[in-house]
Amino acid sequence: MKLSTKGRYGIQAMFELALYYGEGPISLKTIAENEGLSEHYLEQLMAILRKADLVKSVRGAQGGYMLAAPPDKITVGDVIRTLEGSLAPADCVVEDTPFECSRAGGCPTKLVMERIRDSINKVIDSITLQDMVEDYRRLNQKSAFMYYI
Amino acid sequence: MKLSTKGRYGIQAMFELALYYGEGPISLKTIAENEGLSEHYLEQLMAILRKADLVKSVRGAQGGYMLAAPPDKITVGDVIRTLEGSLAPADCVVEDTPFECSRAGGCPTKLVMERIRDSINKVIDSITLQDMVEDYRRLNQKSAFMYYI
DNA sequence: TGAAATCCGGGTGATATAGTAGGAATTCAG
DNA sequence: CTGAATTCCTACTATATCACCCGGATTTCA
Numbered sequence: 001m002k003l004s005t006k007g008r009y010g011i012q013a014m015f016e017l018a019l020y021y022g023e024g025p026i027s028l029k030t031i032a033e034n035e036g037l038s039e040h041y042l043e044q045l046m047a048i049l050r051k052a053d054l055v056k057s058v059r060g061a062q063g064g065y066m067l068a069a070p071p072d073k074i075t076v077g078d079v080i081r082t083l084e085g086s087l088a089p090a091d092c093v094v095e096d097t098p099f100e101c102s103r104a105g106g107c108p109t110k111l112v113m114e115r116i117r118d119s120i121n122k123v124i125d126s127i128t129l130q131d132m133v134e135d136y137r138r139l140n141q142k143s144a145f146m147y148y149i
Numbered sequence: 150m151k152l153s154t155k156g157r158y159g160i161q162a163m164f165e166l167a168l169y170y171g172e173g174p175i176s177l178k179t180i181a182e183n184e185g186l187s188e189h190y191l192e193q194l195m196a197i198l199r200k201a202d203l204v205k206s207v208r209g210a211q212g213g214y215m216l217a218a219p220p221d222k223i224t225v226g227d228v229i230r231t232l233e234g235s236l237a238p239a240d241c242v243v244e245d246t247p248f249e250c251s252r253a254g255g256c257p258t259k260l261v262m263e264r265i266r267d268s269i270n271k272v273i274d275s276i277t278l279q280d281m282v283e284d285y286r287r288l289n290q291k292s293a294f295m296y297y298i
Numbered sequence: 299t300g301a302a303a304t305c306c307g308g309g310t311g312a313t314a315t316a317g318t319a320g321g322a323a324t325t326c327a328g
Numbered sequence: 329c330t331g332a333a334t335t336c337c338t339a340c341t342a343t344a345t346c347a348c349c350c351g352g353a354t355t356t357c358a
Contacts, residue, residue: 153345153346153347154346154347154348155346155347187347187348187349189348189349189350190347190348190349193347193348207356208354208355208356209354209355209356209357210355210356210357210358211356211357211358212355212356212357
């Protein structure tokens with residue numbers, strides 16, 4: 001039940017873009033260095049996010065990527081689902097195109113899977129990139145304060 | 150973020166054992182036929198569940214498996230975690246032995262992962278095998294009723 | 299005594315993951 | 329106007345995991 005690196009790196013990259021929202025395009029080089037990720041691999045993830053209209057790109061020197069909407073309008077769920085597809089724990093409870101098993105009707109395991117799926121969706125849809133930025137500033141503020149003691 | 154078949158088949162098998170709890174050992178052949186699973190593969194899963202003291206086995210003819218505790222004392226979480234390990238969506242938030250990344254302290258992505266992990270655990274720890282049996286009987290009763298209309 | 303089971307270790311083909319490689323196209327700065 | 333920076337695009341690949349299967353040893357009941 002691990003998230004693949006697609007989802008995780010995607011969140012990290014989108015968080016970076018949220019941190020610098022409104023300050024022009026940010027290059028993949030910057031993101032990759034800040035988050036310690038492979039630049040080439042990030043490229044592929046950004047292509048997916050761009051096609052899903054979650055980021056905009058600017059080509060050429062001094063180019064880069066920026067969020068396609070304000071950080072409080074993009075949720076972690078938008079990002080993860082774009083990169084990983086449905087977070088349903090089993091094929092029979094994928095939201096739009098479930099793969100029905102033979103006993104789909106009266107299957108108690110399916111009920112379990114639905115409850116897991118729903119709880120994951122509820123969490124990731126409730127967290128925006130803005131929330132992450134605020135968490136980050138709060139965490140950093142706290143550790144800065146610690147140095148004064 | 151799919152559950153592997155280990156977790157899913159494990160739940161299905163444990164549900165079967167719960168359904169016949171108190172009626173003596175159930176053979177893998179029966180379980181495999183009822184749930185449409187590979188008998189040989191189930192064998193490996195049951196070995197893991199047996200070592201974790203979730204099931205007891207009886208060898209020889211008329212042997213099989215039975216729950217090691219009443220269905221209301223075994224949760225879906227017990228089964229899934231035994232077969233799949235932690236359900237943490239990233240290594241940095243595995244409960245007992247997290248793999249700390251460099252920025253572990255002030256990482257906003259880690260907070261997201263923790264919230265996903267906790268919501269999954271909350272759901273699976275709240276569902277017992279007994280709950281599944283009751284769901285199953287309710288669902289079956291309903292469809293039997295439907296035929297009368 | 300033989301059939302029905304569990305137990306056990308190893309093997310295996312297919313698929314997904316997490317990248318790397320190499321270059322084309324675009325755009326800004328000087 | 330040239331070169332550096334950067335996105336864009338396609339293809340390739342090593343590794344690991346999954347989801348089993350195989351073959352046989354052992355145990356136990358009828």
